Amino acid sequence: MNNLDESLLANIPPFRKLQLGQIREILDCATPKRFEVGTSVFEEGLDADRFYLLLDGHIRVIRTTPDGEQVTALYISSGQLFGIAAALGRSQYPATALTADECLTLSWPTRLWQDFVTKYDGFATESYKVVGARVDEMNNRIVEMATQQVEQRVACALLRLVNQAGKKVSHGVEIDFPITRQNISEMTGTTLHTVSRLLSAWEKSGIVASERRKIVVTNPHQLVLLSGT
Amino acid sequence: MNNLDESLLANIPPFRKLQLGQIREILDCATPKRFEVGTSVFEEGLDADRFYLLLDGHIRVIRTTPDGEQVTALYISSGQLFGIAAALGRSQYPATALTADECLTLSWPTRLWQDFVTKYDGFATESYKVVGARVDEMNNRIVEMATQQVEQRVACALLRLVNQAGKKVSHGVEIDFPITRQNISEMTGTTLHTVSRLLSAWEKSGIVASERRKIVVTNPHQLVLLSGT
DNA sequence: ATCCCAGTTTGATACAGCGCAAAGAGCGCA
DNA sequence: TGCGCTCTTTGCGCTGTATCAAACTGGGAT
Known part of the structure; x- marks a missing residue:
């Protein structure tokens, strides 16, 4: 139980179609956390034991090559889910999430993902749309890098x-x-x-x-x- | 109803954990189709009304740039699902699928996806693993193109x-x-x-x-x- | 007030890979 | 048997970017 306000999630995609009571339930098992600039929320290779929602701030998701170079996979803005690799069957985070400014996140244990999916109608659909949008963006980047x-x-x-x-x-x-x-x-x-x-x-x-x-x-x-x- | 053999699907990821009776049901609503070399299974921008399983052959998934250049997004080998963009909330195919050799496919109307997900336990999980693997591959390609x-x-x-x-x-x-x-x-x-x-x-x-x-x-x-x- | 450091700017040089061009080479087809 | 098409090979010059190098700038810490 925590004292977060339901309206925080009411307009955010995977929760938008839920009732306030359901959002309350979800909030009650969420852990809020603040991150300073330049700190990491999670790191490549670690067990993907939590998934996150960015409430405020901006996050840079990077991958590091064997020889130490960094490549930015994507930027996350507030209102977006991230660290949801487990929803695609990955058990480790495939990338590192660094804060680009001061950030506020909510997070849940990964095992709750399945609960949410079965319990809350539309949660899965809406979440996978997020994945769809990212796949799309990645595709575009590949085309860009290949041709431009x-x-x-x-x-x-x-x-x-x-x-x-x-x-x-x-x-x-x-x-x-x-x-x-x-x-x-x-x-x-x-x-x-x-x-x-x-x-x-x-x-x-x-x-x-x-x-x-x-x-x-x-x-x-x-x-x-x-x-x- | 068709006369395909259940063993076709018995060892393929999203169906592996299903019982033979269930596989039978799935096969009974599948449409088999053969494609000649170099023909297109579906094309970028068209309504994603079916999803596919490649039984035999190889498929090249490409995107075309505004000025006509082609970029290969990925290759599909037999035993893989493809054209499943609808599972990520896309209503049009984001790319074109061309046959690299002679191909044999099964396909289902997109609306059945949701049925399969709810009806057959593990179908969703296994399918999203396929997506996970592809996202991973795409990420690797982005890193490659950026650094190598x-x-x-x-x-x-x-x-x-x-x-x-x-x-x-x-x-x-x-x-x-x-x-x-x-x-x-x-x-x-x-x-x-x-x-x-x-x-x-x-x-x-x-x-x-x-x-x-x-x-x-x-x-x-x-x-x-x-x-x- | 000064130092220091992270970030930025700009110049000079080198070279990987592209664009262009033209000549093979394998294969189906008449 | 020869034609034509698609795919491949190889040469050459050019240029977009990386690389190397060095100076500059603003802001925070002492």
């Missing part, structure tokens, strides 16, 4: 970030958490140098305005053109 | 093909369906020219032996070394 060159890929990556973590500001849309050139290079399979050069060029053309750890897209339309989609 | 260079990627692709469609022959392991340089380039995001050069070089080192539309890996170990994993 760096400038287009970086443009696509920026657009994805804007779509899922964009915050309107006076001069355009800002990416709502601290992000470095290095981070972007890890999303696109390039180097931070190349990303820096691209952003500099785009800044000159008035497409973006960036500072240290911060990017504002001032001309999204132009960015779409560059992305070649 | 062409030679390593092609080596990885070949190894994947060998693992899932390898047939032992006298001098090594042969890929069990016709495959062109072009096909491999579409799996790895390169050009057929580069693939051709690599295969020529590998042939000289005694790692592979290839002919027109045919590849035999004679020294898998060396290929693993090249793949850098």
Whole structure:
């Protein structure tokens, strides 16, 4: 039992169609936890014993290659389930989840997944839609990496970030958490140098305005053109 | 009702744990169909109204970019489910399925998926494991494309093909369906020219032996070394 | 006020792999 | 037997990006 408010989940996909009483039940077995910037929620290879819902903040899901390079699999924004590999029959986490800013999560023991699926109508369907959307995004990234060159890929990556973590500001849309050139290079399979050069060029053309750890897209339309989609 | 044999499905993952009577029921609502080489089972963007099981042959799942380039998402070997996007909430096929050789499929109307899931214990779990494996493979490909260079990627692709469609022959392991340089380039995001050069070089080192539309890996170990994993 | 460090910018150089081009080579078909 | 199609091989020049190197900047800690 905890004192979280039902309305927290009422509008979030897998719970949206549930009744308040059911949401109450789910909340009562949830563990809330706050994570500082840059800490890990779970790590690649560990037993996938819990699944998570991100209530606030942004999470970077990364994989590390044998020689230590990092590749960003995806970014999670608030309101999304993550760490649900167990729902696809995996017993270990296939990736590491790092907080990109301060985060608030709810989590449940993995074994409850099956309970939720059988007990709450629509829970499974809605959850697997999340998986579907991610598979789709992964497919798109594969196509991108296979066919487009760096400038287009970086443009696509920026657009994805804007779509899922964009915050309107006076001069355009800002990416709502601290992000470095290095981070972007890890999303696109390039180097931070190349990303820096691209952003500099785009800044000159008035497409973006960036500072240290911060990017504002001032001309999204132009960015779409560059992305070649 | 049809005259297919229950043993067809008895050892295939989502059906493995079912009783023969249940398999019979499933078979009775299945439609078998044979496809010639190079024909399409379903196409990107069409209504995902059926899901499939590949009984025999090999299928190439591709996506086409706006400018007509093809990217191979994955290869399906016999015994695998495919076209199951609907299970993840998609109403259209996200890719096109082309036969790589002569194929035999069973298919069911999509609406039966939900029936199977509720009626047959373990069907859902086993099916989602298939999805899990594919997500995993996609993740690996993203990491590969982001960090490795062409030679390593092609080596990885070949190894994947060998693992899932390898047939032992006298001098090594042969890929069990016709495959062109072009096909491999579409799996790895390169050009057929580069693939051709690599295969020529590998042939000289005694790692592979290839002919027109045919590849035999004679020294898998060396290929693993090249793949850098 | 100063130091330090993480992040950024920019230049110079090298090279992997692409694009283009053209010549084989295997195979079905008439 | 020869034609035509698809697939393969190989050469050559070019260019997009990585790599190496070095300087700059802003902000937090002492």
